[in-house]
Amino acid sequence: MDPREAVIRDRFSSVRRVVAFASSKGGVGKTCITCASALALKELGHRVGLLDLDVTNPTAHIVLGIDPKSTEIEEEKGVKPVEARGVEFMSPALFTHGEPSPLRGGEIHDAILEMLSVTRWGSLDYLLIDAPPGMSDEVLDVLRYIPRLEFVVVATPSPLSIDSARRFTKFLLDEGARVLGLVENMGSGSLESLCKSMGVRYLGYIPFDPELDRAIEEGRIESTRFYASVREICRSAFHSL
Amino acid sequence: MDPREAVIRDRFSSVRRVVAFASSKGGVGKTCITCASALALKELGHRVGLLDLDVTNPTAHIVLGIDPKSTEIEEEKGVKPVEARGVEFMSPALFTHGEPSPLRGGEIHDAILEMLSVTRWGSLDYLLIDAPPGMSDEVLDVLRYIPRLEFVVVATPSPLSIDSARRFTKFLLDEGARVLGLVENMGSGSLESLCKSMGVRYLGYIPFDPELDRAIEEGRIESTRFYASVREICRSAFHSL
Amino acid sequence: MHEWALAEAIARYAESVCSSRRVSKIVVKLGTLQAIDREVLSFALNAILESDGIRGAEIVLEDEEAVFRCRRCGATWRYSDVELDEALREAIHFLPEAVHSFVRCPRCGSRDFEVVKGRGVEVAEVVCGDGSEGGSH
Amino acid sequence: MHEWALAEAIARYAESVCSSRRVSKIVVKLGTLQAIDREVLSFALNAILESDGIRGAEIVLEDEEAVFRCRRCGATWRYSDVELDEALREAIHFLPEAVHSFVRCPRCGSRDFEVVKGRGVEVAEVVCGDGSEGGSH
Numbered sequence: 001m002d003p004r005e006a007v008i009r010d011r012f013s014s015v016r017r018v019v020a021f022a023s024s025k026g027g028v029g030k031t032c033i034t035c036a037s038a039l040a041l042k043e044l045g046h047r048v049g050l051l052d053l054d055v056t057n058p059t060a061h062i063v064l065g066i067d068p069k070s071t072e073i074e075e076e077k078g079v080k081p082v083e084a085r086g087v088e089f090m091s092p093a094l095f096t097h098g099e100p101s102p103l104r105g106g107e108i109h110d111a112i113l114e115m116l117s118v119t120r121w122g123s124l125d126y127l128l129i130d131a132p133p134g135m136s137d138e139v140l141d142v143l144r145y146i147p148r149l150e151f152v153v154v155a156t157p158s159p160l161s162i163d164s165a166r167r168f169t170k171f172l173l174d175e176g177a178r179v180l181g182l183v184e185n186m187g188s189g190s191l192e193s194l195c196k197s198m199g200v201r202y203l204g205y206i207p208f209d210p211e212l213d214r215a216i217e218e219g220r221i222e223s224t225r226f227y228a229s230v231r232e233i234c235r236s237a238f239h240s241l
Numbered sequence: 242m243d244p245r246e247a248v249i250r251d252r253f254s255s256v257r258r259v260v261a262f263a264s265s266k267g268g269v270g271k272t273c274i275t276c277a278s279a280l281a282l283k284e285l286g287h288r289v290g291l292l293d294l295d296v297t298n299p300t301a302h303i304v305l306g307i308d309p310k311s312t313e314i315e316e317e318k319g320v321k322p323v324e325a326r327g328v329e330f331m332s333p334a335l336f337t338h339g340e341p342s343p344l345r346g347g348e349i350h351d352a353i354l355e356m357l358s359v360t361r362w363g364s365l366d367y368l369l370i371d372a373p374p375g376m377s378d379e380v381l382d383v384l385r386y387i388p389r390l391e392f393v394v395v396a397t398p399s400p401l402s403i404d405s406a407r408r409f410t411k412f413l414l415d416e417g418a419r420v421l422g423l424v425e426n427m428g429s430g431s432l433e434s435l436c437k438s439m440g441v442r443y444l445g446y447i448p449f450d451p452e453l454d455r456a457i458e459e460g461r462i463e464s465t466r467f468y469a470s471v472r473e474i475c476r477s478a479f480h481s482l
Numbered sequence: 483m484h485e486w487a488l489a490e491a492i493a494r495y496a497e498s499v500c501s502s503r504r505v506s507k508i509v510v511k512l513g514t515l516q517a518i519d520r521e522v523l524s525f526a527l528n529a530i531l532e533s534d535g536i537r538g539a540e541i542v543l544e545d546e547e548a549v550f551r552c553r554r555c556g557a558t559w560r561y562s563d564v565e566l567d568e569a570l571r572e573a574i575h576f577l578p579e580a581v582h583s584f585v586r587c588p589r590c591g592s593r594d595f596e597v598v599k600g601r602g603v604e605v606a607e608v609v610c611g612d613g614s615e616g617g618s619h
Numbered sequence: 620m621h622e623w624a625l626a627e628a629i630a631r632y633a634e635s636v637c638s639s640r641r642v643s644k645i646v647v648k649l650g651t652l653q654a655i656d657r658e659v660l661s662f663a664l665n666a667i668l669e670s671d672g673i674r675g676a677e678i679v680l681e682d683e684e685a686v687f688r689c690r691r692c693g694a695t696w697r698y699s700d701v702e703l704d705e706a707l708r709e710a711i712h713f714l715p716e717a718v719h720s721f722v723r724c725p726r727c728g729s730r731d732f733e734v735v736k737g738r739g740v741e742v743a744e745v746v747c748g749d750g751s752e753g754g755s756h
């Protein structure tokens with residue numbers, strides 16, 4: 001028998017809210033938005049954690065400027081998240097050292113159970129989850145194991161993303177998940193009607209920012225207009241602010 | 242015992258080349274490029290098939306203008322691909338009717354085995370595979386089951402995509418896969434040096450095309466500059482032309 | 483009839499287990515989820531074996547009822563208790579995993595359930611002409 | 620010592636199987652892939668059970684050797700035969716799935732292999748204070 005499930009609930013007892021940024025479509029901006037949201041919520045005075053759950057292709061550490069190879073893992077009654085610009089950070093990349101990590105679904109499930117059961121988060125206001133694309137073990141596992149989980153759906157105005165977002169949101173609502181709302185990325189407001197038709201809150205849009213990639217390369221995402229837009233959305237999306 | 246594996250090789254005996262467009266990063270253009278390549282190779286006089294292997298989030302049918310709900314499936318000693326603008330087309334979307342399709346890895350593996358063993362491709366010069374993001378059952382299964390498989394890696398010049406492409410290409414080469422080369426999407430040539438450093442062929446770049454999304458919506462991808470770029474790359478990438 | 487393709491898979495598999503032309507018995511389990519047409523499958527399997535020069539092999543087809551178990555709430559239920567449109571049953575006939583698109587847990591509504599048994603076509607046993615069991619190939 | 624977190628998981632699990640405070644024996648299998656420190660685990664488990672008011676429970680720790688089987692070529696091999704840097708072994712200690720990043724099939728070079736057994740921490744048996752087996756929870 002696998003004992004790990006039995007302890008996961010305890011691991012989240014020090015965390016006030018857990019919010020997953022998700023979409024079955026890849027490349028819509030989940031990772032950039034999750035990282036920018038973590039930094040913005042921290043800037044707004046909150047204690048924030050970030051968990052990268054893109055198990056076979058994690059990238060959040062790049063945005064946060066963490067080099068997995070040179071990062072020491074500390075143990076203290078579990079595995080301590082590392083500190084990334086004031087954010088408690090955990091990622092499978094910390095253990096794969098930049099090597100390829102091809103895993104079948106059952107192995108992804110096992111890796112997620114392991115990370116959820118041994119990571120000791122501090123006292124956090126927000127734990128943000130950077131979800132992978134697809135609709136598979138990763139999303140099904142967070143739905144199954146993480147108590148009080150909330151979702152932010154990320155979409156762009158492209159026809160492929162809109163179709164995916166509609167299906168993904170239906171999936172979440174059918175599962176009884178809490179959907180905080182949808183963020184439109186690289187757009188200018190055109191997804192508001194999609195939200196209305198699905199009955200989910202429209203959290204706002206983030207314009208295309210041609211400077212984003214370079215800012216990520218230079219480790220200064222906070223200096224971008226992208227970041228300013230994300231911060232405004234965080235301010236209004238998370239009521240308690 | 243599962244008998245399906247035993248027949249897969251036979252299913253590809255009428256196909257000259259099988260080429261998967263892949264990347265562990267989502268949103269780099271795999272689907273758009275696979276569909277455009279299929280139409281371009283057909284235009285260049287070849288018999289072409291396209292298999293969508295993004296099992297939990299298929300989107301190629303949207304680019305090809307196929308409505309899964311109103312498409313009849315024909316049986317003839319197996320399942321016949323449907324015809325999409327002169328291309329033989331198979332996709333899990335044909336069976337899920339636009340509903341969400343959340344599947345765990347083992348289920349994805351089963352769905353792929355099923356499609357590979359019952360689909361009866363005609364006599365084809367090229368069967369193109371639209372791979373999903375991630376490095377999981379889908380990519381591992383095509384590597385395991387499809388004879389003579391070749392890969393085209395798709396990447397954009399963004400730092401997250403470059404890091405992913407490097408890791409994904411290393412994975413493919415380590416597996417002994419044939420890597421035809423790398424296509425740079427939404428770029429202007431900056432990934433040529435990445436290819437050199439990895440020892441893979443640089444197949445060319447496709448510029449960002451602000452008209453692409455609208456053209457997809459209107460079902461006329463062939464009218465775009467995006468398509469013209471893809472066609473040039475196909476012309477030079479597939480030697481035999 | 484797409485059953486033909488699966489019959490070919492069964493024949494290829496049996497032939498790989500025994501040395502060719504010496505298959506004397508094949509036991510096939512048919513999961514009810516895929517709703518395989520027994521007559522079509524059995525006709526196809528006989529025709530394929532015959533054209534491969536294998537005569538008189540005994541074909542046994544056994545139904546296996548499809549049973550689901552929810553990974554979220556633990557509920558179990560049977561495919562035979564599910565009400566479903568003919569068009570959707572046909573989609574599942576072609577791709578059994580499509581069941582996760584159309585069927586949800588009767589207790590909690592989740593699509594995250596396991597097909598415990600009865601998914602599709604499985605070979606339970608192959609007996610070769612010399613009487614040896616090819617089953618554990 | 621991250622073993623503490625896994626000891627908590629084992630304790631929570633055992634307590635959920637028996638009615639609390641009545642755990643009398645726990646048998647734990649330790650897959651050698653994760654290279655759990657037995658002394659640290661056993662110290663932590665005793666401390667946690669005691670603080671939960673459970674005294675005198677017998678703790679049995681059994682090693683299970685890690686064995687791999689390649690999904691591409693079928694080769695099998697053991698973790699104990701693999702040469703690996705200490706830093707990489709430590710990464711695998713924290714996340715056993717990292718083995719797919721650092722280890723490849725000795726025959727064909729593939730990373731697509733199965734950990735047949737010996738991955739990590741498993742509870743093989745729990746005996747409750749009244750002598751009942753809580754194992755099948």
Ligand SMILES: Nc1ncnc2c1ncn2[C@@H]1O[C@H](COP(=O)(O)OP(=O)(O)O)[C@@H](O)[C@H]1O
Binds near residue numbers: 267401
């Ligand atoms: N608002 C934006 N403006 C410009 N580029 C963006 C924007 N949002 C995301 N990107 C770019 O899009 C790419 C994909 O973003 P990413 O966060 O990795 O998506 P996902 O995590 O959904 O796959 C990245 O290269 C990123 O730089």
Ligand SMILES: Nc1ncnc2c1ncn2[C@@H]1O[C@H](COP(=O)(O)OP(=O)(O)O)[C@@H](O)[C@H]1O
Binds near residue numbers: 027300453
């Ligand atoms: N060269 C390009 N110019 C402009 N937009 C593009 C280009 N290539 C892809 N896109 C857009 O990027 C998005 C993601 O492309 P897609 O083919 O779905 O990527 P993937 O299959 O890798 O996830 C789509 O909305 C598409 O319209």
Ligand SMILES: [Mg+2]
Binds near residue numbers: 132
């Ligand atoms: Mg991402």
Ligand SMILES: [Mg+2]
Binds near residue numbers: 105136137346377
């Ligand atoms: Mg998966």
Ligand SMILES: [Mg+2]
Binds near residue numbers: 271272273371372373
């Ligand atoms: Mg795609």
Ligand SMILES: [Mg+2]
Binds near residue numbers: 136
């Ligand atoms: Mg998967």
Ligand code: NI
Binds near residue numbers: 316483484485575
């Ligand atoms: Ni049929």
Ligand code: NI
Binds near residue numbers: 075620621622712
């Ligand atoms: Ni440890």
Ligand SMILES: [Zn+2]
Binds near residue numbers: 555556588589590
């Ligand atoms: Zn349920």
Ligand SMILES: [Zn+2]
Binds near residue numbers: 694
């Ligand atoms: Zn091997």
